[in-house]
Amino acid sequence: MKEEPRDNYLASGHNACPGCGVSIAVRLILRASGNNVVVVSPTGCLETFTSPYGMSAWEVPWVHSLFENAPAVASGIRAALDYQGNKDTQVMVIGGDGATYDIGLGSLSGMLERNQNILYICYDNEAYMNTGIQRSSATPLGASTTTTPATASSYGEKLQKKDMIGIANSHNIEYVATATIAYPQDLMRKIKTGLSVNGAAYLHMLTPCPLGWGFESDETIAMSRLSVQTGFFPLVEYENGELIRVKKIIDLKPVNNYLRAQRRFKHLTTDENQDIKDKVCQVVRRNIKKYGLQENSNNDY
Template sequence: MPSLYAVKTLPSQEYFASGHRACPGCGEALAVRQVQKILGRNVIVASATGCMEIVSSPFPLSSWEVPWIHVAFENAAAVAAGIEKGLEILQRKGKIKKQKITVLAMAGDGGTADIGLQALSGALERRHNILFICYDNEAYMNTGVQRSSSTPFGASTTTSPAGTHQAGQLTPKKNMPAIAVAHGIPYVATASASYPLDLAAKVRKAAATRGPAYLHILSVCPSGWGIPGDATIKLGRLAVQSGVFPLYEVQNGKYKITVPVQELLPVQAYFQPQRRFRHLHPETIEQISQDIREKWQELKKRSDKTN
C-alpha cells in the first residue's frame, strides 16, 4: 500500500475544469480529471458521444482546458487517428513545430466495446500512435442505463431488467482489454480512479508508448449502479479487491498484476451495496463468484509466468 501522502505528488494543475455537469460522485468524471492531470497540457482529446461529452461541453461552455473535439459516437479512435496522422505530417513538413503531443481518444463502454469497436480495431491494427481510454461504467448511462456488451452478467439495466422471467444481463461482460491485447499493441492496462497512483503510473506509461496504447478504466456510476454518490471510491476498491475488476497491465504481451490482492473478498461485498445486483439469487452469485475466481487464477498464472 503506497503512503497516504503519496497522492500529493500528483500534479496540481487541472485540465478538466470544474463546472462540468456530471452527477454528484461521478466516478467517470473523476477518472477523466485524474487522467488529464497526468497527461498535462500537450495533449489533444477526441471524445466519443456519451456522458463525458455531454457534461463537459454544453455550448457555450467547455470544461476542456486542452484541445478537444467531439465528432460522433462510434469514431473517437478514427478521429484521433486522423489528428495523429495530421500532426505527424504537418510536423514532418515543417508546417508546425516538432513536439510531443499525446493524442487521446476517449469513449465509454458503448463507444468502445459496441458501436466504436470497429474504428478502435482499425486504429489499433494500423498502429496509430494514439492512447485510447475506455471509461467503462458498464452500461449506456448517458441515455438512461441501457445494457451494453460491457454490462456484467446479472446486472439489471433498463434494457436487461430484472423481471420474473429474466434476471438482468444474460451475457458475460465482453473482455475489451483482451481484445486490445489480441491486436498485439505495445501497452494495455486496466485502471481505477480508486487507485489514483496506479492509474497515474499507467497513464504515464501509456502516453510514453510509441504506437497504440489502450487503457480500460472502471468508472463507478452512482446513478446507474444504484449506490449513494459518496460510495464511488469504495465500490471501485471493492471491484478490485473482490477480483471483479483486477488491476493489471500488459506490456508487449507480458501480463503483470499491478495491485496484488492476497485474498479475494467475497463478490457479495461488491454486489451488496449496488441496486443493479440486488435481485440476484445466492446460487447465481456463487456461480459468478466461481467464474471470477477462475479468471483471477488465470490472470495470476499469466502474471507469474512473466515475472
C-alpha cells in the same frame, strides 16, 4: 510519498452527477498527461456533461466525434500532427464502454492496427448511461439495466462481459492495461506509460456510476476499491501481449459485499437467484486464477 502535480485541466462547474466516477477519472488522466494533448471523445456522458451548448469544461484541446468514429478522428489528428513534425503533442481518445465495446469497436480495431502514437482510454461504467442505463456488451452477467431489468421472470443481463483486454491484445500493440479511480497513483502511472510507448496503447478504466449502479454518491471510490478487492476488476498490465504486472489482493473480500452494495445486483443476493450468483462468483474465481490475484502467487507490484 512523491507529490504529484495538482494541475487541473477539467474545470469545475461541469454538470456531471454528484459522485460521477468519470469526472474523477478524467481529472486524473489530464493531471498525468499534462496539457500538451488533444482529446477526442465520442458521444456519451463525458461529452454531454463537459460540453453543454456554448460551454466547455476542457482546459485542453478537445474534439467531440460521432459515437462510432472517435478512433478514426484521433488517427486523423495524429497524422496531421506528424505531418507538421509535431511529435510532442499527444493524442488520446476517452470514450465510454458503449462506444468502445459496441458502436466504435470497428473503428478502434483499425486504430490499434495502424499502431499510430495514440492512447485509447475506455471509461467503463458498464452500460449506456447517458441515454438511460441500457445494457452494453460491457454489462456484467446478472446486472439489472433498463433493457435487461431484473423482474420476477428475469435475472438481468444474460451474457458475460466481453473481454476487451483480450481484443486489444490481439492487435499486438505494445501496451494494454486496466486501472480504476480508487488507485489514483497507479492510474496516473499507467496513463504516462500508455503515452510514452511508440505506437497505440489501450487503457481500460472502471468508473463506477452512482445512478446506473445504484449506490450513494459518496461511495464511488469505495465501489471502485471493492471491484478490485473482490476480484471483479483485476488491475493488470501487458507489454507486447505479455502479462507483466498484476495488483495482488492482500485482503480478498467476499463477492457478496460488492453485489449487496449495488441496486443493479441486489436481486442476486436472494435465494431464487443463487444459481446466477454462483455463475457470477465463477467469473470472479476465474479472474483470481487467471491473473494470480491472491497474495501468494507470482506476479506483483
